[in-house]
Amino acid sequence: MSNLRYGYVTGPLLGALWLVVLSTTVSVAMSFATGDAFRPSILLSLVWGAVAGGLIVAIGRNVIVQGIITAAIIATVMIGFGPMVTGESAGTLASILGAAILGVSFAVSLAVILTDINPGELTRHEFEAAVIRFLTGFGYIFFTAIVLIPFYVMVMTSLKNQAELIQNPLDFSIDLSKGWDLFRSYDELFRQFNFGTYLLNSFLISVLTVFITLAFAIPGAYAVARLRFKGRAAFSRSILLIYMVPMIVLALPIYIAFSMTGLRNSIGGIILIYPVTTIPVALYMLQGYFRGLPAEVEEAGLMDGLSRLKVIWKITLPLSLPALASVSLYVFMIAWNEFLLAFMLLDDPTKFTLTRGIASLDSSEIPRQHLMAGSVIATVPIMALFLGLEKFMTKGLTAGSVKG
Amino acid sequence: MTDLSPPRGTGPLAKREARLAWGLLSPTLIAVALVVVLPLLAIFWISVKPVSLADLRPPEVVLREDLRGDAEAVGDEANIRYRLRNSSQEQPIGGVSFTDVIPEGLTVGTLDERCTLDGQALSCDLGDWEPGYRENLMIPVTIGQAYLDGGIEPGDSDAAVEGKASNVLTNSTFTFDNFARVFDGAEFWGVLGVTMFYTVFGTIGALLFGLFAALLLNKEFRGQGILRGLYLFPYVAPVIAVAFAWVLLFDPFSGSANALLVQMGVTSEAINFFGERPLALIMVTVFEIWRYFPLSFLFILARMQSIDTDMYEAADMDGASPFQQFWALSVPQLLGILSVLFLLRFIWTFNKFDDIFLLTGGNAGTRTLTVNVYEQAFAVSNIGAGAAVAVVIFCCLLLFSVFFFKFISQEEGL
Secondary structure, three states: HHOOOEEEHHHHHHHHHHHHHHOOOHHHHHHHOOOOOEEHHHHHHHHHHHHHHHHHHOOOHHHHHHHHHHHHHHHHHHOOOOOOOEOOOOOOOHHHHHHHHHHHHHHHHHHHHHHOOOOOOOHHHHHHHHHHHHHHHHHHHHHHHHHHHHHEEEEEEEOOOHHHHHHOOOOOOOOOHHHHHHHHHHHHHHHHHHHHHHHHHHHHHHHHHHHHHHHHHHHHHHHHOOOOOOOHHHHHHHHHHOOOHHHHHHHHHHHHHHHHHOOOOOHHHHHHHHHHHHHHOOOOHHHHHHHHOOHHHHHHHHOOOOOHHHHHHHHHHHHHHHHHHHHHHHHHHHHHHOHHHHHHOOOOOOOHHHHHHHHHHOOOOOOOHHHHHHHHHHHHHHHHHHHHHHHHHHHHHHHHHOOO | OOOOOOOOOHHHHHHHHHHHHHHHHHHHHHHHHHHHHHHHHHHHHHOOOOOOHHHHHHOOEEEEEEEEEOOOOOOOEEEEEEEEEOOOOOOOOEEEEEEEEOOOOOOOEEEEOOOOEEEOEEEEEEEEOOOOOOOEEOOOOOOHHHHHHHHHOOOHHEEEEEEEEEOOOOOOOOOOHHHHHHHHHHHHHHHHHHHHHHHHHHHHHHHHHHHHHHHOOOOOOOHOOOOOOHHHHHHHOOOOHHHHHHHOOOOOEEEHHHHHHHHHHOOOOOOOOOOOOHHHHHHHHHHHHHHHHHHHHHHHHHHOOOOHHHHHHHHHHHHOOOHHHHHHHHHHHHHHHHHHHHHHHHHHHOOOHHHHHHOOOOOOOOOOOOHHHHHHHHHHHHHHHHHHHHHHHHHHHHHHHHHHHHHHOOOOOO
């Protein structure tokens, strides 16, 4: 390791690796954006990256060096000898654009990574700081890419048609001239596949689940958090235990019981079962929050003549509104995303939830873009809700425990 | 004489508090007992019963009723016909009987000897039936004026049917075939091996990626909130949506991932990511890591932000390098949350069903224990065998939770 700690080794090394990362990223991004053939050349990336890293370490980090590197990358890409190779199908404009993005981003970011790297021997601190900056940059690109690509594919596929997709699976560019026709899959889902009803069903079921869960969990959580009784510790542990029983184990007897009592295939049956799956987690999250509330306020209320139930209603609940919001959001999310029970218990297309509706689209007779449009319809509301209330969500999840 | 010892036992106040506590808890307790404890007991019961999917509909007496013959004028002769059958081809029904009300204005002629008439109420006792038994029962009647005026057909009043069928779910037939089948041969060990691979690597992977992501976001910068929200997407989106997006992305014929790999020269022909052994198992594990790293990331980040920064400043002054600080300061601080997360995620990954079910349906060497429950119960229609697998899962779970509670008591509050 200590051999690496010389500026003229560290610089070219990080430069080479960084250019591989960036040329791969830009190639993938350009391919997904235009559908044209872009690919990284690993070997040339290593070579040119090392040269650029050496240049920055030797001459210094200034605009002139950065300009030279940018120009060199654009030039080499255009003559086909650069870190990124463009196929014949790629237009000149796209090639120049890709090369420019690669050149500028590489020159700027490499200078940042190699801050404080001098040609001579480096302290361990300087060397590791540079490596960490490299890893950080790589991490941002990596995580953003793996998170975004599936969602990008989902949205773009829903706007295209089967023939276009099979012809070039990489071409996600959309023809804006089509106008509203782009959203044909969505239109068909709502008109022919009842997705409006499913959306309503899902919404209704999720909201009801939230209210029923809270109605059960608030008193329970309060009892566990505040009141002294025999078996309290055992109880709060068994909540966690229940929470670990896999749904598929319970789904089988529930399926049998619902088949025999005629509750299968009814929204009522689903509403009966969903809250029970969420009560333990809601109870656990809420009791953690209740414990953190100062008991003195409640005792003052008791002294002033309020009954316990009044204390819960007038003091504890108003104080725990943020926790109630995060628990509600979390329970809503579980109910909205629930798939297994809806899949097993609902067979009648008029009573489907969204997730069950999407599952029914998974057939060879229904085009792919419908499946993806259905997925988008199910994803967008929960995402919007989540992004709007992200603070609550993050707090709530980490305050209590969480079900996967 | 004053007693100075502290009061013993539970006083009235404490009793009242305990009563209130149980009162507040009872709705939850009842609901959980009904939907968790009862099904768990049922699973143990079913696992030793020879039940198949078809047995869920118990045999019953099917009865149809209509009026045969002319019923135009007073004095016409007609027959009320009862068509009866046993719905099951396999099981007998014992003590079949039914009662029905004959509409006003119909005079019953000679009765079948098994039937009796009390006013207008007809009751027939038809004895025991073989599987698949059918019978047509004719009740001759004479039409009266009241019938023509009333307009009530014989079929308008529903006949009440009774009959006892032995239900395989409640009778005393027991079998260990289900367990024998589950543990039979190499298949079970294959399934267990797949489950362990998926669970261990899925858990460790999600933890490591979560740790990496948390390290990235453990600093203040513009857009940190946006990135944090973005990195939670896989966890928040409905599993069915993201699973299908993955299936589409990695499709061997029209998948973008394959097109990209071919174009980059990594592979010359399309790879069937979700259809080949052992690639399919690796892919579902990768999906699991992708979907659940946000959760680990969130918990680890929350823990990181509560670590005192003074410590790092002191280490900096003493000349510790960033990696040294990470190993010597951060890792020990995070060990508690990491071990709790490991246990939690281990158990939940072990329990995971939807992901694999949606991605591969348990094909191509990806059948885990949970998928096996579904497979046995619904694909093979052997509910008993499915329940037996569920019992095996439950026993593993009990084993894990012993470990879990040993650890969580040290790291209470998560």
